[in-house]
Amino acid sequence: xxxxxxxxxAVADLFxxxxxxxxxxxxLVGLGTxxxxxxxxxxxxxxxxxxxxxxxxxxxxxFQRYVGSRDWRLVFTAGIVxxxxxxxxxxxxxxxxxxxxxxxTTGRLYEVGxxxxxxxEVQPWRLFLGGILVGVGTRIGKGCTSGHGVCGVGSASKTSxxxxxxxxxxxxxxxxxxxxxxxxx
Amino acid sequence: MxxxxxxxFKPLIFVxxxxxxxxxxxxxxxxxxxxxxxxxxxxLGLPFVMFGAAIVSxxxxxxxxxxxxxxxxxGDSYERRLKPFDRNVxxxxxxxGVGWGLSGICPGAAYASLGVGNVTILWALAGxxxxxxxxxxxRSRATARDTAATGAD
Numbered sequence: 636x637x638x639x640x641x642x643x644x645a646v647a648d649l650f651x652x653x654x655x656x657x658x659x660x661x662x663l664v665g666l667g668t669x670x671x672x673x674x675x676x677x678x679x680x681x682x683x684x685x686x687x688x689x690x691x692x693x694x695x696x697x698f699q700r701y702v703g704s705r706d707w708r709l710v711f712t713a714g715i716v717x718x719x720x721x722x723x724x725x726x727x728x729x730x731x732x733x734x735x736x737x738x739x740t741t742g743r744l745y746e747v748g749x750x751x752x753x754x755x756e757v758q759p760w761r762l763f764l765g766g767i768l769v770g771v772g773t774r775i776g777k778g779c780t781s782g783h784g785v786c787g788v789g790s791a792s793k794t795s796x797x798x799x800x801x802x803x804x805x806x807x808x809x810x811x812x813x814x815x816x817x818x819x820x
Numbered sequence: 821m822x823x824x825x826x827x828x829f830k831p832l833i834f835v836x837x838x839x840x841x842x843x844x845x846x847x848x849x850x851x852x853x854x855x856x857x858x859x860x861x862x863x864l865g866l867p868f869v870m871f872g873a874a875i876v877s878x879x880x881x882x883x884x885x886x887x888x889x890x891x892x893x894x895g896d897s898y899e900r901r902l903k904p905f906d907r908n909v910x911x912x913x914x915x916x917g918v919g920w921g922l923s924g925i926c927p928g929a930a931y932a933s934l935g936v937g938n939v940t941i942l943w944a945l946a947g948x949x950x951x952x953x954x955x956x957x958x959r960s961r962a963t964a965r966d967t968a969a970t971g972a973d
Contacts, residue, residue: 650865651863656847657868657869657872658869659843660846660847660848660849661869661870661876663839664840664843664844664847664872665872667839667840667841667843670839671837674836674892676891676896678877678900678901681931682927685951689952689953697957697960706830707830707833710830710834714833715928717838717935718837718841718842718844718935719844719845719850719931723845723937739848741851741853741857747937751937753851753937755851755853757856757923759940759943761922762923762925762940762943763943763946763947765920765923765925766925767948768922768947768951769916769919769920769948770949770953771916772915772917772918773927773952774912774955774956775955776913777903779928781927785873787901788878789878790881794905797909798912799870801909801917802916802917804917806918806920806921807921808921809920809921810921811859811860814856820853820856
């Protein structure tokens with residue numbers, strides 16, 4: 636029965652922050668991707684930026700192949716950073732409130748010039764070491780969460796579905812092991 | 821991929837990036853804690869971000885090519901994002917998985933995370949550039965047997 640209180644409690648435990656902020660955020664990520672696709676025909680992913688930007692400072696052949704796209708990829712990334720800032724200045728700062736947005740309790744908030752900003756409490760060594768592996772893995776694996784996960788899955792690409800299943804399964808295993816080892820945050 | 825593109829090419833890319841980054845902020849995917857909470861099964865909401873976005877883009881990828889022949893700002897034809905499968909997809913995916921599971925951050929979310937004020941994420945971004953450089957350095961040297969390579973996102 637849908638109104639079974641035990642079942643409702645179980646669902647609430649699995650989704651302590653509801654699903655609306657995730658779903659609305661996902662729709663916006665999709666909308667940004669679609670805007671670019673409709674105008675330019677490009678299914679844009681986020682991780683190629685790492686290599687295309689390296690082509691400004693390195694003449695390795697692997698990076699030079701991205702010279703043609705490095706300028707717009709820089710613009711795309713600048714947009715993503717400023718989109719995050721626009722979110723901070725509006726919803727995160729409370730200037731716009733919505734029942735679809737659940738603020739949660741992760742990390743810590745601080746204020747600069749009336750804008751509420753957010754800082755992670757995950758330890759820097761995890762971010763740095765994890766970042767290195769993300770940099771190697773996304774480039775060798777031909778895509779990341781947006782390239783494979785959004786554009787590739789949206790294209791019903793078998794390669795991307797396999798890529799997503801692989802990194803999702805390994806990430807779950809890794810995070811469980813790290814948590815079991817008592818590393819927190 | 822010519823350099824003399826339509827004057828609205830970069831402005832549109834920028835606006836698309838803005839919406840994309842706002843969505844990553846709103847969804848909290850730009851917060852490593854929230855990703856780690858999903859991967860350790862304490863908050864299962866996160867898949868709605870990636871799969872929600874995949875559904876939206878999937879609808880566009882399936883319908884836009886039937887409505888128009890070429891994109892207005894580039895003249896390029898509309899194509900789906902299809903990459904050839906090989907062992908690298910598994911190896912790279914697994915390495916990415918370890919990194920994502922350890923740090924709770926992926927590239928797009930890291931850019932947005934910087935925007936929401938998370939200066940500490942510069943550690944992750946520095947790592948990503950270092951990792952991308954290391955594999956690029958190594959692969960540039962292995963170019964001889966890497967002739968069939970294609971671009972990746």
